[in-house]
Amino acid sequence: xxxxxxxxxxxxxxxxxxxxxxxxxxxxxxxxxxxxxxxxxxxxxxxxxxxxxxxxxxxxxxxxxxxxxxxxxxxxxxxxxxxxxxxxxxxxxxxxxxxxxxxxxxxxxxxxxxxxxxxxxxxxxxxxxxxxxxxxxxxxxxxxxxxxxxxxxxxxxxxxxxxxxxxxxxxxxxxxxxxxxxxxxxxxxxxxxxxxxxxxxxxxxxxxxxxxxxxxxxxxxxxxxxxxxxxxxxxxxxxxxxxxxxxxxxxxx
Amino acid sequence: xxxxxxxxxxxxxxxxxxxxxxxxxxxxxxxxxxxxxxxxxxxxxxxxxxxxxxxxxxxxxxxxxxxxxxxxxxxxxxxxxxxxxxxxxxxxxxxxxxxxxxxxxxxxxxxxxxxxxxxxxxxxxxx
Numbered sequence: 001x002x003x004x005x006x007x008x009x010x011x012x013x014x015x016x017x018x019x020x021x022x023x024x025x026x027x028x029x030x031x032x033x034x035x036x037x038x039x040x041x042x043x044x045x046x047x048x049x050x051x052x053x054x055x056x057x058x059x060x061x062x063x064x065x066x067x068x069x070x071x072x073x074x075x076x077x078x079x080x081x082x083x084x085x086x087x088x089x090x091x092x093x094x095x096x097x098x099x100x101x102x103x104x105x106x107x108x109x110x111x112x113x114x115x116x117x118x119x120x121x122x123x124x125x126x127x128x129x130x131x132x133x134x135x136x137x138x139x140x141x142x143x144x145x146x147x148x149x150x151x152x153x154x155x156x157x158x159x160x161x162x163x164x165x166x167x168x169x170x171x172x173x174x175x176x177x178x179x180x181x182x183x184x185x186x187x188x189x190x191x192x193x194x195x196x197x198x199x200x201x202x203x204x205x206x207x208x209x210x211x212x213x214x215x216x217x218x219x220x221x222x223x224x225x226x227x228x229x230x231x232x233x234x235x236x237x238x239x240x241x242x243x244x245x246x247x248x249x250x251x252x253x
Numbered sequence: 254x255x256x257x258x259x260x261x262x263x264x265x266x267x268x269x270x271x272x273x274x275x276x277x278x279x280x281x282x283x284x285x286x287x288x289x290x291x292x293x294x295x296x297x298x299x300x301x302x303x304x305x306x307x308x309x310x311x312x313x314x315x316x317x318x319x320x321x322x323x324x325x326x327x328x329x330x331x332x333x334x335x336x337x338x339x340x341x342x343x344x345x346x347x348x349x350x351x352x353x354x355x356x357x358x359x360x361x362x363x364x365x366x367x368x369x370x371x372x373x374x375x376x377x378x379x380x
Binding site: 049053056057082085086088089090092093095096097099100113116117119120121122123125211212213214 | 269270271272274275278279281282342343362363364365366367368371
Protein backbone atom coordinates (compact mmCIF):
# COMPACT_ATOMS: atom_id res chain seq x y z
CA UNK A 1 0.00 0.00 0.00
CA UNK A 2 1.45 3.35 -1.04
CA UNK A 3 1.78 6.46 1.06
CA UNK A 4 -1.48 8.37 1.23
CA UNK A 5 -0.96 11.93 0.02
CA UNK A 6 -2.13 14.70 2.30
CA UNK A 7 -5.18 16.42 0.92
CA UNK A 8 -4.82 20.15 0.42
CA UNK A 9 -7.98 21.64 1.84
CA UNK A 10 -7.46 25.39 1.88
CA UNK A 11 -5.78 27.36 -0.87
CA UNK A 12 -2.97 29.89 -0.34
CA UNK A 13 -3.91 33.27 1.05
CA UNK A 14 -6.82 31.93 3.11
CA UNK A 15 -6.75 31.19 6.84
CA UNK A 16 -5.21 27.79 7.45
CA UNK A 17 -7.38 26.73 10.38
CA UNK A 18 -10.61 27.81 12.02
CA UNK A 19 -8.60 29.53 14.75
CA UNK A 20 -6.88 31.81 12.23
CA UNK A 21 -10.16 33.50 11.34
CA UNK A 22 -10.93 36.40 13.67
CA UNK A 23 -14.30 36.34 15.41
CA UNK A 24 -16.51 39.26 14.52
CA UNK A 25 -20.24 39.36 15.12
CA UNK A 26 -22.63 39.07 12.16
CA UNK A 27 -21.89 38.87 8.43
CA UNK A 28 -19.98 36.13 6.70
CA UNK A 29 -17.16 35.74 9.19
CA UNK A 30 -18.92 33.37 11.65
CA UNK A 31 -20.03 31.18 8.74
CA UNK A 32 -16.52 31.20 7.27
CA UNK A 33 -15.13 30.22 10.66
CA UNK A 34 -17.57 27.34 10.91
CA UNK A 35 -16.81 26.25 7.35
CA UNK A 36 -13.09 26.28 8.15
CA UNK A 37 -13.79 24.21 11.29
CA UNK A 38 -15.59 21.68 9.10
CA UNK A 39 -12.57 21.53 6.81
CA UNK A 40 -10.31 21.02 9.83
CA UNK A 41 -12.54 18.14 10.95
CA UNK A 42 -12.44 16.64 7.46
CA UNK A 43 -8.64 16.81 7.44
CA UNK A 44 -8.47 15.17 10.87
CA UNK A 45 -10.67 12.34 9.60
CA UNK A 46 -8.48 11.96 6.50
CA UNK A 47 -5.32 11.80 8.62
CA UNK A 48 -6.90 9.23 10.93
CA UNK A 49 -7.97 7.07 7.98
CA UNK A 50 -4.41 7.25 6.59
CA UNK A 51 -2.97 6.22 9.99
CA UNK A 52 -5.32 3.24 10.13
CA UNK A 53 -4.35 2.23 6.61
CA UNK A 54 -0.69 2.14 7.69
CA UNK A 55 -1.65 0.17 10.81
CA UNK A 56 -3.60 -2.33 8.69
CA UNK A 57 -0.62 -2.80 6.42
CA UNK A 58 1.64 -3.41 9.42
CA UNK A 59 -0.79 -5.87 11.04
CA UNK A 60 -1.29 -7.75 7.78
CA UNK A 61 2.47 -8.22 7.41
CA UNK A 62 2.87 -9.31 11.04
CA UNK A 63 -0.09 -11.67 10.75
CA UNK A 64 1.32 -13.28 7.60
CA UNK A 65 4.72 -13.69 9.30
CA UNK A 66 3.12 -15.19 12.43
CA UNK A 67 1.10 -17.67 10.35
CA UNK A 68 4.23 -18.72 8.41
CA UNK A 69 6.26 -19.12 11.63
CA UNK A 70 3.40 -20.90 13.43
CA UNK A 71 3.83 -18.71 16.54
CA UNK A 72 1.06 -18.53 19.17
CA UNK A 73 0.48 -14.82 18.75
CA UNK A 74 -1.41 -14.99 15.46
CA UNK A 75 -4.90 -15.12 17.08
CA UNK A 76 -4.32 -11.83 18.88
CA UNK A 77 -2.97 -10.28 15.69
CA UNK A 78 -6.00 -11.54 13.77
CA UNK A 79 -8.31 -9.92 16.34
CA UNK A 80 -6.38 -6.66 16.11
CA UNK A 81 -6.52 -6.80 12.32
CA UNK A 82 -10.30 -7.28 12.26
CA UNK A 83 -10.85 -4.52 14.84
CA UNK A 84 -8.68 -2.12 12.84
CA UNK A 85 -10.48 -3.00 9.59
CA UNK A 86 -13.80 -2.27 11.30
CA UNK A 87 -12.56 1.06 12.60
CA UNK A 88 -11.15 1.90 9.17
CA UNK A 89 -14.54 1.17 7.55
CA UNK A 90 -16.38 3.39 10.04
CA UNK A 91 -13.94 6.26 9.59
CA UNK A 92 -14.11 5.86 5.81
CA UNK A 93 -17.91 6.36 6.02
CA UNK A 94 -17.49 9.51 8.13
CA UNK A 95 -14.80 10.88 5.82
CA UNK A 96 -16.89 10.21 2.70
CA UNK A 97 -19.90 11.94 4.29
CA UNK A 98 -17.83 14.98 5.26
CA UNK A 99 -16.17 15.13 1.85
CA UNK A 100 -19.48 14.90 -0.02
CA UNK A 101 -20.99 17.75 2.01
CA UNK A 102 -18.06 20.01 1.22
CA UNK A 103 -17.91 19.20 -2.48
CA UNK A 104 -20.34 21.85 -3.72
CA UNK A 105 -21.84 25.29 -3.13
CA UNK A 106 -25.10 24.50 -4.95
CA UNK A 107 -28.07 23.96 -2.64
CA UNK A 108 -29.64 21.18 -4.71
CA UNK A 109 -26.34 19.31 -4.83
CA UNK A 110 -25.89 19.64 -1.06
CA UNK A 111 -29.41 18.26 -0.60
CA UNK A 112 -28.59 15.38 -2.98
CA UNK A 113 -25.43 14.65 -0.97
CA UNK A 114 -27.45 14.58 2.29
CA UNK A 115 -29.97 12.23 0.66
CA UNK A 116 -27.24 9.89 -0.59
CA UNK A 117 -25.48 9.83 2.78
CA UNK A 118 -28.68 9.04 4.68
CA UNK A 119 -29.94 6.43 2.19
CA UNK A 120 -26.67 4.65 1.46
CA UNK A 121 -24.46 5.08 4.51
CA UNK A 122 -27.14 4.83 7.20
CA UNK A 123 -29.56 2.62 5.25
CA UNK A 124 -32.90 4.38 5.03
CA UNK A 125 -36.10 3.71 3.08
CA UNK A 126 -37.83 7.08 3.62
CA UNK A 127 -36.25 10.40 4.63
CA UNK A 128 -36.77 14.13 4.19
CA UNK A 129 -35.20 17.51 4.80
CA UNK A 130 -37.22 20.42 6.18
CA UNK A 131 -36.16 24.08 6.11
CA UNK A 132 -36.87 26.32 9.07
CA UNK A 133 -38.48 29.72 8.35
CA UNK A 134 -38.10 31.71 11.59
CA UNK A 135 -40.25 34.65 10.35
CA UNK A 136 -43.33 32.45 9.99
CA UNK A 137 -42.31 29.82 12.59
CA UNK A 138 -42.87 27.10 10.01
CA UNK A 139 -40.90 24.27 8.47
CA UNK A 140 -41.26 23.45 4.78
CA UNK A 141 -40.42 20.18 3.05
CA UNK A 142 -37.53 20.88 0.64
CA UNK A 143 -36.31 17.38 -0.20
CA UNK A 144 -37.53 13.82 0.34
CA UNK A 145 -37.00 10.19 -0.64
CA UNK A 146 -39.49 7.34 -0.33
CA UNK A 147 -43.15 7.38 0.62
CA UNK A 148 -44.97 8.83 3.61
CA UNK A 149 -44.51 12.59 3.19
CA UNK A 150 -48.00 13.50 1.93
CA UNK A 151 -49.11 14.98 5.26
CA UNK A 152 -45.81 16.62 6.07
CA UNK A 153 -45.49 19.46 3.54
CA UNK A 154 -45.65 22.23 6.18
CA UNK A 155 -45.11 21.92 9.92
CA UNK A 156 -45.29 24.51 12.69
CA UNK A 157 -42.14 25.00 14.75
CA UNK A 158 -42.75 23.27 18.08
CA UNK A 159 -45.36 20.89 16.62
CA UNK A 160 -44.68 17.14 16.87
CA UNK A 161 -41.19 15.62 16.97
CA UNK A 162 -40.02 17.45 13.82
CA UNK A 163 -41.21 20.86 15.03
CA UNK A 164 -39.81 20.29 18.51
CA UNK A 165 -36.37 19.47 17.11
CA UNK A 166 -36.45 22.75 15.14
CA UNK A 167 -37.45 24.62 18.29
CA UNK A 168 -35.03 23.05 20.79
CA UNK A 169 -32.14 22.02 18.52
CA UNK A 170 -32.07 18.63 20.27
CA UNK A 171 -32.14 15.33 18.35
CA UNK A 172 -35.14 13.00 18.53
CA UNK A 173 -34.75 9.21 18.25
CA UNK A 174 -37.50 6.62 18.14
CA UNK A 175 -35.26 3.63 17.59
CA UNK A 176 -37.82 0.99 16.68
CA UNK A 177 -38.83 -0.57 13.37
CA UNK A 178 -42.16 0.65 11.98
CA UNK A 179 -43.71 -2.76 12.50
CA UNK A 180 -43.04 -2.66 16.22
CA UNK A 181 -44.78 0.69 16.75
CA UNK A 182 -48.21 1.24 18.14
CA UNK A 183 -51.07 0.89 15.61
CA UNK A 184 -51.79 4.14 13.80
CA UNK A 185 -48.37 5.46 14.71
CA UNK A 186 -46.46 4.19 11.66
CA UNK A 187 -45.72 7.70 10.37
CA UNK A 188 -43.78 8.66 13.48
CA UNK A 189 -40.17 9.38 12.53
CA UNK A 190 -37.33 7.09 13.56
CA UNK A 191 -35.01 10.07 13.93
CA UNK A 192 -35.11 13.86 13.61
CA UNK A 193 -31.78 15.68 13.56
CA UNK A 194 -31.35 19.46 13.54
CA UNK A 195 -29.18 21.02 10.83
CA UNK A 196 -27.37 23.52 12.98
CA UNK A 197 -25.83 26.84 11.96
CA UNK A 198 -24.36 28.86 14.81
CA UNK A 199 -26.32 26.77 17.34
CA UNK A 200 -29.67 27.42 15.63
CA UNK A 201 -31.65 24.85 13.60
CA UNK A 202 -31.48 25.88 9.92
CA UNK A 203 -33.66 22.85 9.25
CA UNK A 204 -34.29 19.25 10.23
CA UNK A 205 -33.33 15.91 8.67
CA UNK A 206 -36.09 13.37 9.25
CA UNK A 207 -35.66 9.61 8.94
CA UNK A 208 -39.06 7.99 8.65
CA UNK A 209 -38.13 4.34 8.02
CA UNK A 210 -34.92 2.34 8.04
CA UNK A 211 -34.32 -0.35 5.40
CA UNK A 212 -36.21 -3.61 6.15
CA UNK A 213 -33.00 -5.51 6.93
CA UNK A 214 -31.92 -2.89 9.46
CA UNK A 215 -33.32 -3.34 12.98
CA UNK A 216 -32.07 -0.15 14.58
CA UNK A 217 -29.57 2.65 14.38
CA UNK A 218 -26.03 1.56 15.32
CA UNK A 219 -23.10 3.53 16.77
CA UNK A 220 -21.80 4.58 13.34
CA UNK A 221 -25.27 5.89 12.38
CA UNK A 222 -25.34 8.18 15.41
CA UNK A 223 -21.86 9.46 14.46
CA UNK A 224 -23.01 10.07 10.88
CA UNK A 225 -26.12 11.91 12.11
CA UNK A 226 -23.96 14.00 14.44
CA UNK A 227 -21.69 14.86 11.50
CA UNK A 228 -24.73 15.77 9.37
CA UNK A 229 -26.11 17.94 12.18
CA UNK A 230 -22.92 19.99 12.41
CA UNK A 231 -21.78 19.99 8.77
CA UNK A 232 -24.87 19.76 6.54
CA UNK A 233 -26.53 22.87 7.96
CA UNK A 234 -23.37 24.89 7.36
CA UNK A 235 -23.08 23.48 3.83
CA UNK A 236 -26.70 24.48 3.05
CA UNK A 237 -26.25 27.92 4.61
CA UNK A 238 -23.02 28.49 2.64
CA UNK A 239 -24.84 27.42 -0.55
CA UNK A 240 -27.58 29.98 0.14
CA UNK A 241 -25.06 32.74 0.82
CA UNK A 242 -23.21 31.84 -2.35
CA UNK A 243 -26.43 32.02 -4.38
CA UNK A 244 -27.34 35.40 -2.81
CA UNK A 245 -23.87 36.72 -3.60
CA UNK A 246 -24.11 35.54 -7.20
CA UNK A 247 -27.57 37.14 -7.54
CA UNK A 248 -26.26 40.43 -6.09
CA UNK A 249 -23.37 40.37 -8.58
CA UNK A 250 -25.80 39.84 -11.45
CA UNK A 251 -27.94 42.81 -10.34
CA UNK A 252 -24.83 44.99 -10.07
CA UNK A 253 -23.69 43.96 -13.53
CA UNK B 254 -3.85 -11.34 -11.42
CA UNK B 255 -5.69 -9.43 -14.12
CA UNK B 256 -5.07 -10.15 -17.77
CA UNK B 257 -2.42 -7.44 -18.05
CA UNK B 258 -0.44 -9.04 -15.20
CA UNK B 259 -1.03 -6.24 -12.67
CA UNK B 260 -3.06 -6.15 -9.47
CA UNK B 261 -6.48 -7.73 -9.40
CA UNK B 262 -8.98 -5.45 -11.07
CA UNK B 263 -12.38 -4.62 -9.62
CA UNK B 264 -15.11 -2.74 -11.49
CA UNK B 265 -17.43 -0.71 -9.25
CA UNK B 266 -20.82 0.06 -10.82
CA UNK B 267 -23.09 2.49 -8.94
CA UNK B 268 -24.87 5.73 -9.77
CA UNK B 269 -24.19 7.15 -6.31
CA UNK B 270 -20.95 9.12 -5.98
CA UNK B 271 -21.17 8.52 -2.21
CA UNK B 272 -21.22 4.73 -2.59
CA UNK B 273 -18.42 4.75 -5.18
CA UNK B 274 -16.29 6.93 -2.90
CA UNK B 275 -16.92 4.63 0.09
CA UNK B 276 -16.15 1.48 -1.91
CA UNK B 277 -12.92 3.08 -3.16
CA UNK B 278 -11.93 4.01 0.41
CA UNK B 279 -12.62 0.49 1.74
CA UNK B 280 -10.81 -1.28 -1.11
CA UNK B 281 -7.91 1.13 -1.48
CA UNK B 282 -5.71 -0.74 0.98
CA UNK B 283 -6.16 -4.08 -0.78
CA UNK B 284 -3.80 -3.39 -3.70
CA UNK B 285 -6.69 -3.69 -6.13
CA UNK B 286 -6.88 -1.79 -9.37
CA UNK B 287 -10.25 -0.03 -9.30
CA UNK B 288 -12.44 1.15 -12.19
CA UNK B 289 -15.80 2.92 -11.94
CA UNK B 290 -19.02 3.06 -13.95
CA UNK B 291 -22.18 5.09 -13.22
CA UNK B 292 -24.89 2.90 -14.76
CA UNK B 293 -25.51 -0.58 -16.15
CA UNK B 294 -24.67 0.33 -19.75
CA UNK B 295 -21.37 1.95 -18.82
CA UNK B 296 -20.71 -1.04 -16.57
CA UNK B 297 -21.07 -3.46 -19.49
CA UNK B 298 -18.85 -1.30 -21.72
CA UNK B 299 -16.13 -1.09 -19.07
CA UNK B 300 -16.38 -4.80 -18.25
CA UNK B 301 -15.84 -5.64 -21.93
CA UNK B 302 -12.95 -3.21 -22.26
CA UNK B 303 -11.17 -3.88 -18.96
CA UNK B 304 -12.05 -7.55 -18.24
CA UNK B 305 -12.06 -7.07 -14.46
CA UNK B 306 -11.50 -9.94 -12.03
CA UNK B 307 -14.65 -8.99 -10.12
CA UNK B 308 -17.61 -6.61 -10.45
CA UNK B 309 -19.53 -4.89 -7.64
CA UNK B 310 -22.92 -4.02 -9.12
CA UNK B 311 -25.64 -1.75 -7.74
CA UNK B 312 -29.23 -2.70 -8.61
CA UNK B 313 -31.23 0.51 -9.09
CA UNK B 314 -29.45 2.68 -11.66
CA UNK B 315 -30.41 4.91 -14.61
CA UNK B 316 -30.24 3.71 -18.24
CA UNK B 317 -29.91 0.03 -17.28
CA UNK B 318 -30.47 -1.58 -13.87
CA UNK B 319 -28.04 -4.00 -12.27
CA UNK B 320 -30.07 -7.16 -12.94
CA UNK B 321 -30.32 -6.41 -16.68
CA UNK B 322 -26.62 -5.54 -16.81
CA UNK B 323 -25.71 -8.87 -15.16
CA UNK B 324 -27.93 -10.80 -17.62
CA UNK B 325 -26.14 -9.07 -20.50
CA UNK B 326 -22.70 -9.79 -19.01
CA UNK B 327 -23.61 -13.45 -18.53
CA UNK B 328 -24.80 -13.66 -22.14
CA UNK B 329 -21.42 -12.58 -23.50
CA UNK B 330 -18.62 -15.18 -23.55
CA UNK B 331 -15.96 -12.55 -22.70
CA UNK B 332 -17.61 -11.64 -19.38
CA UNK B 333 -19.59 -14.80 -18.56
CA UNK B 334 -17.23 -16.07 -15.87
CA UNK B 335 -16.47 -12.82 -14.05
CA UNK B 336 -17.72 -13.01 -10.42
CA UNK B 337 -20.38 -10.35 -9.82
CA UNK B 338 -21.48 -9.25 -6.35
CA UNK B 339 -24.69 -7.22 -6.30
CA UNK B 340 -24.98 -4.40 -3.80
CA UNK B 341 -28.64 -3.98 -3.02
CA UNK B 342 -30.75 -1.83 -0.70
CA UNK B 343 -33.35 -4.57 -0.47
CA UNK B 344 -32.60 -7.51 1.79
CA UNK B 345 -35.78 -9.42 1.05
CA UNK B 346 -35.62 -12.96 -0.33
CA UNK B 347 -37.42 -11.91 -3.51
CA UNK B 348 -34.71 -9.39 -4.40
CA UNK B 349 -31.95 -11.92 -3.73
CA UNK B 350 -33.74 -14.56 -5.82
CA UNK B 351 -33.97 -12.09 -8.71
CA UNK B 352 -30.24 -11.42 -8.29
CA UNK B 353 -29.30 -15.08 -8.44
CA UNK B 354 -31.67 -15.68 -11.36
CA UNK B 355 -29.98 -12.87 -13.29
CA UNK B 356 -26.63 -14.59 -12.71
CA UNK B 357 -24.95 -12.79 -9.83
CA UNK B 358 -22.36 -14.74 -7.81
CA UNK B 359 -23.15 -13.22 -4.41
CA UNK B 360 -24.80 -10.19 -2.84
CA UNK B 361 -24.39 -7.71 -0.02
CA UNK B 362 -26.98 -5.30 1.33
CA UNK B 363 -26.68 -1.59 1.95
CA UNK B 364 -25.52 0.06 4.09
CA UNK B 365 -22.21 -1.51 3.11
CA UNK B 366 -20.45 -3.32 5.94
CA UNK B 367 -16.73 -2.92 5.19
CA UNK B 368 -15.75 -6.26 6.76
CA UNK B 369 -18.49 -8.15 4.89
CA UNK B 370 -17.47 -6.52 1.61
CA UNK B 371 -13.76 -7.29 2.08
CA UNK B 372 -14.49 -10.88 3.18
CA UNK B 373 -16.67 -11.57 0.13
CA UNK B 374 -14.16 -10.01 -2.24
CA UNK B 375 -11.30 -12.00 -0.69
CA UNK B 376 -13.33 -15.19 -1.00
CA UNK B 377 -13.45 -14.64 -4.78
CA UNK B 378 -10.05 -13.08 -5.37
CA UNK B 379 -7.94 -14.50 -2.54
CA UNK B 380 -5.99 -12.37 -0.07
